[in-house]
Amino acid sequence: MKKKWICCCCILLATVSLLAFLQALVMPKYMTKSKEGALIAEYYDEKNGHDVLFVGDCEVYESFTPPTLWEEYGITSYIRGSAQQLAWHSYYLLEETLRYEMPKVVVYNVLALKYGEPQDEAYNRLNLDGMKLSTSKIKAINASMTEDESFASYLFPLLRYHSRWKELAGEDWQYLFHRDRVSHNGYLMQTRVDGGRADITPPPLSDSTLPETSMAYLEKMRALCEETGVELVLIKAPTNDWKYHWYDEWDAQITEYADTHELAYYNFIPSAEEIGIDWNTDTYDKGVHLNVYGAEKLTSYFGAILTERHGLENRKDDAALSAVWAEKLALYVDERNA
Amino acid sequence: MRKDDEKMKKMLCLILAAMCLLAVVSCEKENDETAAAFAVFSYNGVQIPIGAEAAPILTALGGAPKVASTASCYGDDFDRIYEYTSFQVETYTRGGVEYVMKISVINDIEVNVQTPEGVRIGTKREDVLAVYGTPTEESDAALVYLNSSNQSKLQILFRNGAVTGIQYLLLTSG
Numbered sequence: 328m329k330k331k332w333i334c335c336c337c338i339l340l341a342t343v344s345l346l347a348f349l350q351a352l353v354m355p356k357y358m359t360k361s362k363e364g365a366l367i368a369e370y371y372d373e374k375n376g377h378d379v380l381f382v383g384d385c386e387v388y389e390s391f392t393p394p395t396l397w398e399e400y401g402i403t404s405y406i407r408g409s410a411q412q413l414a415w416h417s418y419y420l421l422e423e424t425l426r427y428e429m430p431k432v433v434v435y436n437v438l439a440l441k442y443g444e445p446q447d448e449a450y451n452r453l454n455l456d457g458m459k460l461s462t463s464k465i466k467a468i469n470a471s472m473t474e475d476e477s478f479a480s481y482l483f484p485l486l487r488y489h490s491r492w493k494e495l496a497g498e499d500w501q502y503l504f505h506r507d508r509v510s511h512n513g514y515l516m517q518t519r520v521d522g523g524r525a526d527i528t529p530p531p532l533s534d535s536t537l538p539e540t541s542m543a544y545l546e547k548m549r550a551l552c553e554e555t556g557v558e559l560v561l562i563k564a565p566t567n568d569w570k571y572h573w574y575d576e577w578d579a580q581i582t583e584y585a586d587t588h589e590l591a592y593y594n595f596i597p598s599a600e601e602i603g604i605d606w607n608t609d610t611y612d613k614g615v616h617l618n619v620y621g622a623e624k625l626t627s628y629f630g631a632i633l634t635e636r637h638g639l640e641n642r643k644d645d646a647a648l649s650a651v652w653a654e655k656l657a658l659y660v661d662e663r664n665a
Numbered sequence: 666m667r668k669d670d671e672k673m674k675k676m677l678c679l680i681l682a683a684m685c686l687l688a689v690v691s692c693e694k695e696n697d698e699t700a701a702a703f704a705v706f707s708y709n710g711v712q713i714p715i716g717a718e719a720a721p722i723l724t725a726l727g728g729a730p731k732v733a734s735t736a737s738c739y740g741d742d743f744d745r746i747y748e749y750t751s752f753q754v755e756t757y758t759r760g761g762v763e764y765v766m767k768i769s770v771i772n773d774i775e776v777n778v779q780t781p782e783g784v785r786i787g788t789k790r791e792d793v794l795a796v797y798g799t800p801t802e803e804s805d806a807a808l809v810y811l812n813s814s815n816q817s818k819l820q821i822l823f824r825n826g827a828v829t830g831i832q833y834l835l836l837t838s839g
Contacts, residue, residue: 525733527748530755530769531830533807533820570735570744615735 350485353492354456356502362509363388363410367420367457369510370407375651376428378639379404381513382421382548383436384412386564386571389616390436392626393512394659397652400630401641406513409457411450413442414544419467421548423458425555432558432637433548437581437592438573440545443538445473455481511659517618518663522607524614527569535576542584549588558637561585565595565604565625568615593632595625602628619663703797703819704812706768706833707781708752715817715833719756719763723747726754751775751786770831780831784821788828793821 357364366388379402381387388408396402407420417435445451451471458464460482468481480487491499509515552559561581563573578594585592595602602624606614609621617625633639643649706713711725723729729747736743745763747754751774755767770778770786779785782796793808794800801818802809810819822830 525731525746527731527733527746528753528771530753530767531771531822531832533822533830533832534804535806568735569733569746612736613733 346485349489350483351503352495352499353488354484355452355488355491356498356506358498358502358507358509361453363515364453365457365506365509366409366513366515367407367454368506369457369508370405370424370513371459372508373405373512375403375648377403377405377430377512378642379432379434379633380421380424380428380430381406381408381434381436382412382417382424383408383434384439385410385616386436386438386566387434388510388513388515389517390564390566390622390625391434391629392514392516392619392622392659394514394652394656395623395626396630396633398656399627400634400639401643402630402633402639403642403648403652404512406510408436408513409454411439411442411446412454413439413446413450413471414541414548415470416454416467418544418547418551419463419470420454420458422466422551423461423463425551425557426461426463429555430557431639432560432633433552434560434562435545435548437545437561437563437577438571440537440541440581441577443540445471448473448476451476452487456484508658511655511662514622516659516662517611517616518665519611519618520608520620521611521613522605522609524606524610525569529569529572529574532574532576535574537577537580545584549590559590560637561590561592562629563594563596564617565599565602565621566610566614566616567596571615591636593629595628598628703810704814704817704833705781706752708749708778713754713765713768713833715765715768716835717765719754719765722765723754723763729754749775751778764835766835768833780819784828784831786828786830790823790826790828793828797821 355361355364363385379396381391381404385408388406391404391406393404393406396404407424409416409420412420417439421433451473455464455468455471458467464481468478472478472481477486549559563578563581567573573594573596581592582594584590599606604617604621604624609617609624611618634641704715706715708726711722713722713726726747726749729749731748732745733748734743734745742758744758744766745756747756748771751770751772753767753769753771754765755769756763757766758764773786776785784793784796790808797808797810797819800808801811806823808821808823810821812818816836818834818836820832820834821828822832
C-alpha cells in the first residue's frame with residue numbers, strides 16, 4: 328500500500344514537473360525582442376523600497392530615468408510601467424506593489440484613461456503574465472480579458488502558448504530558468520535618435536469625456552493612495568503624437584478632477600520647450616516617445632518639482648542606499664554610452 | 666373530407682413557413698446591403714472601403730501632402746496616417762501588408778469631400794437621419810451606424826446640430 332502511494336506521488340510529481348518545464352519553455356522570454364514584455368516581472372528582483380513609484384503606459388517607462396532622479400536629487404524610484412497599461416492594469420499593479428513597499432509619492436500618467444475597455448490580448452499578456460500570482464493579479468485578469476480570452480490561460484499560460492513549440496528559438500532555451508535585466512528600475516533605455524514631428528491634424532474626437540470605466544479606476548487609485556497615506560500625483564508626458572493625442576477636453580476633465588480632489592496634475596505638453604525638449608534630438612520615433620536624452624531632461628525637470636513641491640528629500644547621505652544606487656547608476660551609464 | 670382539410674392545413678402551414686423564411690432572408694439581405702454602404706467612403710471616384718488593402722487605394726488617391734507613421738507601444742508593426750486636404754486615411758500593417766483602418770473627414774476646405782450619400786461637414790442632423798435612418802447608437806455629439814458584416818462603424822460627429830466630423834472605423838484590426 329505504501330509503495331503504491333509513493334509510486335502515485337512520484338508520477339504526480341513527474342507530471343507537474345514536466346508541465347512546469349514545458350510552460351517555462353514555451354512562455355515568451357522578451358529578452359532580445361519586445362523587451363517591454365519583461366518589465367513587470369523584473370520588479371520582484373528589487374530589494375529596497377522607493378520614494379517614488381511610477382505607474383502607467385509607455386509614457387512612463389520611456390520618459391523618466393530613475394538613475395537620473397537619484398544622481399541629481401537623491402530620490403529613489405521605480406517605474407512599474409508596461410506597454411498600453413490600461414487604468415485597471417495600473418490600479419491592480421499599484422495595489423500589488425503597495426503590498427511590497429510604501430512609497431511617498433505615486434506618479435500616474437493619464438494618457439491611458441482614454442481607453443474605457445480592454446483593447447488587445449497581446450497587451451494584456453505584457454501587463455499580466457509577469458505578475459506574481461496574487462488576489463490583485465486575479466482581479467486584474469478579470470478586469471482585463473477581452474471576449475476570446477480565458478481566465479485559465481492566465482493562470483496556466485501553457486494553455487495559451489503551447490503552440491509556440493513550433494517557433495522555439497535559442498532565446499527560449501537560453502532563458503529557460505533565468506532572465507537578464509532589461510531595464511533600469513523600470514526605465515527601458517532607447518538611445519536612438521529619430522527626430523522631427525509630423526504636422527498631422529489630430530483626428531476629431533467622438534466623445535470629449537474620458538470613459539467612465541477608466542475614470543472609476545483612477546478614483547480607485549486615488550482612494551487607495553489616500554487610504555495608505557501615499558500622495559498621488561497625476562502627469563501627462565510631453566509627447567503628443569497624432570495617434571496618442573491628448574485632447575484639450577480630456578485635459579480640462581483631469582484638471583477639474585485633480586482640483587476637486589486636491590491632487591497635483593502636471594501636463595508637460597505645453598512645458599516641453601521650458602523642459603528643454605528638442606524634438607529633433609530627444610525622440611527615437613519622431614515624437615511618439617522620448618529617447619534617453621529627452622527622458623533625462625524631463626526627469627531633471629520633474630525631480631525639481633518632486634523636491635520643491637512634494638517634499639522629497641535627498642537621501643544620498645545614506646551610505647547603504649548610495650552603494651546600491653552607485654551600482655545602478657554605473658549600469659545605466661554603461662548602457663547609455665555603449 | 667376531414668383528411669382533405671388536414672392536408673390543406675399542412676399545405677398552408679408549409680406555404681406560410683416558406684414565406685416567413687423568404688421574408689427573413691430578403692430582410693437580412695437588405696440590411697446587409699444598407700450596412701455595406703456605410704463602410705465605403707469615396708473621393709474623386711476612388712472607392713475607399715474600410716478594412717481593404719491600402720496600397721492600390723493610396724496609389725489611386727495620389728501622394729498625400731502629409732504622411733506620418735507611429736509604432737505601437739509594443740511590436741514591430743506601424744500605423745500610418747495619410748492626410749489629404751480635408752480627410753485622413755489611417756492604416757495598420759499586418760504581415761507586411763497595409764490595410765485601411767480609419768477614414769476621417771476633418772474639415773470642409775474641399776467642398777467635394779462628402780460621404781457617398783451626400784453627408785458632409787455642416788450637414789444638419791435631421792438631414793443625416795433622413796439619409797441614414799435610425800442609428801445603432803445616438804447621443805448629442807454623435808450618430809453611430811454599425812456595420813456587422815465587416816466589423817466597422819460609421820460615426821458622424823455633431824456640434825450645435827451640424828456635422829463637424831465623419832469617421833469610418835474598423836472595429837478590430839488583425
